[in-house]
Amino acid sequence: MSTSSETLAGNPGTFSFENTNRLSSTAEGLGRDGARYGRTGIIHTPHGDIRTPAFIPVATQAAMKAVLPEQMRDLGAQALLSNAFHLFERPGEEVLDEAGGLGKFMGWDGPTFTDSGGFQVLSLGAGFKKTLAMDVTGMKSDDVIAEGKERLAFVDEDGVTFKSPLNGNEHRFSAEISMGIQHKIGADIMFAFDELTTLMNTRGYQERSVERTFRWAKRCVAEHQRLTAERAGKPYQALYGVVQGANYEDLRRRAAGQIASLDFDGVGIGGAIEKRLLGQTCAWICDEMPESRPRHVLGIAAVDDIFAGVENGGDTFDCVSPARCGRNGAVFTRDGRWNIKRTQFRHDYTPIEADCSCYACQHYSRAYICHLLHAHEFNGFTLATIHNEHFFVRLLDEIRASIDGGYFDEYKRETLARFYANGSRG
Numbered sequence: 001m002s003t004s005s006e007t008l009a010g011n012p013g014t015f016s017f018e019n020t021n022r023l024s025s026t027a028e029g030l031g032r033d034g035a036r037y038g039r040t041g042i043i044h045t046p047h048g049d050i051r052t053p054a055f056i057p058v059a060t061q062a063a064m065k066a067v068l069p070e071q072m073r074d075l076g077a078q079a080l081l082s083n084a085f086h087l088f089e090r091p092g093e094e095v096l097d098e099a100g101g102l103g104k105f106m107g108w109d110g111p112t113f114t115d116s117g118g119f120q121v122l123s124l125g126a127g128f129k130k131t132l133a134m135d136v137t138g139m140k141s142d143d144v145i146a147e148g149k150e151r152l153a154f155v156d157e158d159g160v161t162f163k164s165p166l167n168g169n170e171h172r173f174s175a176e177i178s179m180g181i182q183h184k185i186g187a188d189i190m191f192a193f194d195e196l197t198t199l200m201n202t203r204g205y206q207e208r209s210v211e212r213t214f215r216w217a218k219r220c221v222a223e224h225q226r227l228t229a230e231r232a233g234k235p236y237q238a239l240y241g242v243v244q245g246a247n248y249e250d251l252r253r254r255a256a257g258q259i260a261s262l263d264f265d266g267v268g269i270g271g272a273i274e275k276r277l278l279g280q281t282c283a284w285i286c287d288e289m290p291e292s293r294p295r296h297v298l299g300i301a302a303v304d305d306i307f308a309g310v311e312n313g314g315d316t317f318d319c320v321s322p323a324r325c326g327r328n329g330a331v332f333t334r335d336g337r338w339n340i341k342r343t344q345f346r347h348d349y350t351p352i353e354a355d356c357s358c359y360a361c362q363h364y365s366r367a368y369i370c371h372l373l374h375a376h377e378f379n380g381f382t383l384a385t386i387h388n389e390h391f392f393v394r395l396l397d398e399i400r401a402s403i404d405g406g407y408f409d410e411y412k413r414e415t416l417a418r419f420y421a422n423g424s425r426g
């Protein structure tokens with residue numbers, strides 16, 4: 001067990017991370033000398049604390065689809081993450097600035113995050129999404145585009161030029177533009193603008209991309225400091241640098257060292273990562289990072305990936321998948337993920353999960369939610385989303401308790417064995 005508390009330079013009293021407990025090293029630990037970086041702590045932000053590890057639901061366009069902020073609070077969410085690119089496109093960052101920032105605009109008084117827009121902008125270029133389990137055998141190309149997709153984004157040294165998927169207008173994103181947008185949006189935690197690569201890019205491209213992301217990171221820090229001074233009097237916004245480097249150990253370590261050398265408040269673990277390397281990649285990065293900085297793992301929510309991420313140092317996690325799955329009828333339970341729209345649930349008047357304390361399980365049956373989703377009733381989206389978001393929020397709450405209580409390994413073993421007992425995905 002180790003305890004450290006450090007207020008980061010340049011922003012005293014406004015943003016800090018406090019580490020409370022840490023997993024002990026083991027022979028199987030993936031970090032240097034068997035280190036395991038999993039830990040509990042508290043991120044202090046101007047809009048409140050986040051107890052970590054924590055799941056951060058994604059409110060892409062300053063809204064959880066079909067669920068109100070007070071319902072998110074009730075189900076235990078501590079913070080929400082929105083998307084800078086989507087908010088830039090609509091309603092425009094000036095509106096959020098006028099409204100008093102993202103939280104105030106959407107009626108959420110807790111901490112907020114925005115991602116830089118890099119992922120959305122650059123996935124226009126690739127035409128496919130980040131896929132953890134992507135099979136890349138024999139598929140190396142810097143120009144691969146999903147069939148039938150027009151290439152919409154082009155990267156150069158200064159930034160990215162892209163066509164809006166909303167209206168076809170041409171836009172430009174760069175480190176400075178992303179920082180300007182994110183400062184106006186006003187989230188407590190922001191991410192530096194980075195270049196997202198995919199597992200299909202060549203090694204040479206990944207190397208050039210890591211160096212470019214480092215140059216962009218330096219420009220983000222400089223612009224962030226300038227804007228922080230210019231906007232004095234506004235609540236402090238923390239900036240996380242993002243570590244790329246795909247599956248390559250040397251590139252991940254190099255990128256982590258580069259990000260560690262800059263004045264960032266925290267680190268985002270980004271980019272495409274093969275599922276089997278997720279924990280290892282987090283450990284490589286943690287080896288090279290000061291422990292005083294909180295670490296966010298971008299965009300994962302498979303149950304086994306969450307455990308691998310936490311065990312190897314992830315403090316916060318976000319993903320759209322609980323809400324997206326819920327709207328399609330896929331519900332997460334301790335006994336795996338299954339689809340509530342199946343015929344067998346038409347007459348099942350029990351809750352989704354007997355011991356679940358979420359609003360959906362406390363008040364509604366499988367049969368009712370099955371009916372709502374088949375009838376495309378919005379309340380079906382609401383109830384399935386509430387249950388799924390609660391599942392991940394609770395999972396991280398329980399993991400946190402297991403680290404503090406010294407029984408993480410037993411909790412992990414039992415939870416994974418039960419969740420995957422029936423060959424469940426997710």
Ligand SMILES: [Zn+2]
Pocket residue numbers: 352353356357358359360361362386387390
């Ligand atoms: Zn529930």
